[in-house]
Amino acid sequence: MGYNTKQREKLLEYLIENKEQHMNVQKINSCFVNEGINVGTATIYRQLDKLVEQGIVRKYIIDEKTGACYQYIDSENDCHRHFHLKCTRCGKLIHLTCDHLSGLGDHIYEHHGFRVDPSKTVFYGLCADCEGAVQE
Amino acid sequence: MGYNTKQREKLLEYLIENKEQHMNVQKINSCFVNEGINVGTATIYRQLDKLVEQGIVRKYIIDEKTGACYQYIDSENDCHRHFHLKCTRCGKLIHLTCDHLSGLGDHIYEHHGFRVDPSKTVFYGLCADCEGAVQE
DNA sequence: TTGCGTGCAAAGGTTTTGCATGGCA
DNA sequence: TGCCATGCAAAACCTTTGCACGCAA
Numbered sequence: 001m002g003y004n005t006k007q008r009e010k011l012l013e014y015l016i017e018n019k020e021q022h023m024n025v026q027k028i029n030s031c032f033v034n035e036g037i038n039v040g041t042a043t044i045y046r047q048l049d050k051l052v053e054q055g056i057v058r059k060y061i062i063d064e065k066t067g068a069c070y071q072y073i074d075s076e077n078d079c080h081r082h083f084h085l086k087c088t089r090c091g092k093l094i095h096l097t098c099d100h101l102s103g104l105g106d107h108i109y110e111h112h113g114f115r116v117d118p119s120k121t122v123f124y125g126l127c128a129d130c131e132g133a134v135q136e
Numbered sequence: 137m138g139y140n141t142k143q144r145e146k147l148l149e150y151l152i153e154n155k156e157q158h159m160n161v162q163k164i165n166s167c168f169v170n171e172g173i174n175v176g177t178a179t180i181y182r183q184l185d186k187l188v189e190q191g192i193v194r195k196y197i198i199d200e201k202t203g204a205c206y207q208y209i210d211s212e213n214d215c216h217r218h219f220h221l222k223c224t225r226c227g228k229l230i231h232l233t234c235d236h237l238s239g240l241g242d243h244i245y246e247h248h249g250f251r252v253d254p255s256k257t258v259f260y261g262l263c264a265d266c267e268g269a270v271q272e
Numbered sequence: 273t274t275g276c277g278t279g280c281a282a283a284g285g286t287t288t289t290g291c292a293t294g295g296c297a
Numbered sequence: 298t299g300c301c302a303t304g305c306a307a308a309a310c311c312t313t314t315g316c317a318c319g320c321a322a
Contacts, residue, residue, distance in 0.1 A: 003276060003321050025311080040279045045312065047277090064197050064204060065287085067311055085250050094250060107236055113264030114221045114230065120197075120260035128249030139296045139301060161286080176304045181287065183302090201312085203286050 002050060007039045011047050015057060015072040022060060022069035022093070060119050062086070062093065085123045089130035096123075137190070143175045144183050151193060151208040158196055158205035158227050196258060198224050216255045225266035232259075 002008075014028060025044050032039050048070055051057035060069040062084060083101055085094040105116045138144075150164060161180055168175050184206055187193035196205040205227070209215055213231055217238075221230040241252045262270065 005277060005321070007278070038279085041311095042280080042313075043278055061197060061200050064200065065310085068200060085244070085248070085252070087250075088253070088256065094248070096244075096248065104240065108221070108232075108259065108261075111234070111236070112221070112230070112232060113267075114223075114259070114261055115267050116221075116259050116261040117224065120224065121258070123244070123250070123252050124256035125250055125252040131249075131251050141296070141302060143303070174304090177286095178288075178305080179303055201285080 001054075007043050008047050010037055010039060011044065012051070012056070012072075015051075015070065019072040019074050022062070022071050024067050024069050026067065058119060060084070062122055083118050083121060083123060085125065085127070087127035087130055088124050089126055089133075092127050092129075094127065138186060143179050146173055146175065147180065147183050148187070148192070148208075151187075151206065155208040155210055158198075158207040158222075158229070160203050160205050162203070191255070194220075194258075196222055198222070198227070198260070219254050219257060219259060221259045221261065221263070223263040223266055224260050225262055225270070228263050228265075230263065 010032070011028070014031065015023060025041065025048070028044055029039075029041060048057065048059070052059045052070070056073060057070050058073050060071065062069055063086075083096045083104075085096055086092070087094075105118065108114050108116050146168070147164065150167065151159065161177065161184070164180055165175075165177060184193065184195070188195045188206070192209060193206050194209050196207065198205055207229065215231070218231050218233045219237055219240075221232055222228075223230075241254065244250050244252050
């Protein structure tokens with residue numbers, strides 16, 4: 001399982017504190033800098049890889065430009081069917097909870113033989129605010 | 137709509153010729169080199185951006201490491217009404233017309249106030265063939 | 273003590289940008 | 298002619314890697 005270094009602890013602690021949001025390496029890095037914690041970027045990447053492999057953290061590919069995002073998997077209310085909605089106008093990212101879309105992946109798999117990967121799939125469209133703005 | 141330069145024509149021609157598969161900038165570039173056509177990489181990126189914006193080409197993020205892929209949108213299919221499944225392994229694009237899914241957009245709109253645009257939304261995952269191949 | 277983890281810097285890759293030139297309309 | 302498009306090179310960006318050192322167990 002690997003050593004339990006203080007860098008790993010700090011990283012995990014930070015991800016748990018921010019488990020409602022997506023974090024990328026940039027955010028993590030600047031937070032550590034602000035708090036005076038010195039953790040090399042390479043270490044962050046290497047530890048994140050391990051955390052993902054161990055099933056503790058989930059990695060999302062939402063936007064090629066901002067890089068990969070990471071999120072702690074809260075075992076109490078985690079959902080593998082967690083999808084994302086991204087507004088093409090304002091760029092807002094909305095997390096869609098599993099209750100509403102549960103069964104979507106199953107349906108596509110059972111009826112169409114396709115195994116959807118929610119960590120890569122993003123629904124594009126207009127959020128409520130932007131749809132109103134466009135129609136005016 | 138912009139000028140109709142010979143670089144743009146060559147690029148579009150090439151994408152149409154290969155409309156069954158997705159192409160990345162590297163492939164496009166080396167093909168042009170082989171044919172003795174000189175088109176700068178920056179131009180390819182800039183033209184692809186425009187083609188995507190104009191709805192002529194669709195852009196895919198399959199894998200963060202290999203970079204973006206592009207594919208001509210075949211206008212014979214009515215791609216505004218159905219969803220698309222993209223296999224991250226073989227690149228196959230599946231046009232999914234399904235009653236069960238057509239209610240999906242309505243559901244998301246009614247419950248989350250988000251207007252999904254099916255022509256821009258792609259489900260990433262593994263097709264039946266590739267899922268079988270991976271498991272072996 | 274053993275060997276994994278770390279930090280730094282350099283390298284890897286894709287994509288973007290600045291600027292002078294070229295070409296479409 | 299006016300302005301957008303192009304080409305080249307440099308830069309920006311995220312991510313990975315090599316290597317010597319440090320630290321957990």
